[in-house]
Amino acid sequence: MNDLKQAPERETLILRIIWMVLFFFVWQFAEILLLLVVLLQLLMRLIRGEVHTGVQQFGDSLSQYLAQIGRFATFNTEQKPWPFSDWPAPRPAESERIVEVPGNGGVQP
Secondary structure (H helix, E strand, O other): OHHHHHHHHHHHHHHHHHHHHHHHHHHHHHHHHHHHHHHHHHHHHHHHOOOOHHHHHHHHHHHHHHHHHHHHHOOOOOOOOOOOOOOOOOOOOOOOOOEEOOOOOOEEO
């Protein structure tokens, strides 16, 4: 009886390992793509003096996607990343601002 229960669990684990290997290669590609986004955004900032909103939003979505792959690979979730789930939506950009930290009397950027 115990062998019957372990067989599906082993098949599930083997399938997950296959997905993890596949997402490892997707991670490698996405990492290079993120580097290109960073360089493009840096060039846009140097040339135009401001960031490109579309590139900024794509960079945020891509970084969230990489986080989803990491969560799946480290067994923090059973939800497989895109294309098995929705592509992450970009979040609003945080602007750099001065925030007063209570308790230490200082100001922290």
